[in-house]
Amino acid sequence: MSIAAGDIVRVVAKMTDVNGSEIQNVYFFKNQGDATVSDGDFLTAIETRMSSAYGKIEDQMPSTLDPLEIEVDKVQFVSGKLDTIGSVGTVDWTTWSGGASAAEGLPQGNAAVVNFPTGVSGVVGRKYFGPLVEATQNNGELDNGALADLALMAAELLVDVLAGTELFENVIMSTKQAAPVQILGTVIRTVLGYQRRRKAGRGI
DSSP, X not given: OOBOTTOEEEEEEEEEOTTOOEEEEEEEEEEOSSXXXXXXXXXXXXXXXXXXXHHXXXXXXXXXXXXXXXXXXXXXXXXXXXXXEEEEEEEEOOSOOOOOBOSOBOOTTEEEEEEEEBSSTTOEEEEEEOOOBGGGEETTEEOHHHHHXXXXXXXXXXXXXXXXXXXXXXXXXXXXXXEEEEBOXXXXXXXXXXXXXXXXXXXX
């Protein structure tokens, strides 16, 4: 399966923590060009981009956090609901070595929160990044070093990904609009958040 002009893909970046629990961060990218991109070209490009982006915050993450794989599927809205229409593929995440801090990690579920505002009222993307180490925060507030690294990571995630000859834009898949919505920027929350697990083995 190739990725045609206007197609949207869901990218799931998977990691494992010290307990062997799987952590997933989900992104959506839209092919903005007018040419088709091969599955292999996109998988190579997105692994490179995820490794570069997560590398910006690796010093804030425990060394027990390990990259696993990146899974990509084509998606679209069908009758107002997001539907998976086919697999692009899965690539072993080998170009990033994972967390780099020897410090102890925060309790499971604690995470940095980054918002991705859009121009549509009520549509705001939100990502939880972690696990982080205890040294990143003081009384629940992230320190300046962690905030700076998160800002670098978030900014890189918004840079279009070049795969083959085409650029892919990071978008929000809005169920309110039943359509992809352009991200306008990033807001790094200074206070730690907590990501509740919706399913065993998911989240942080």
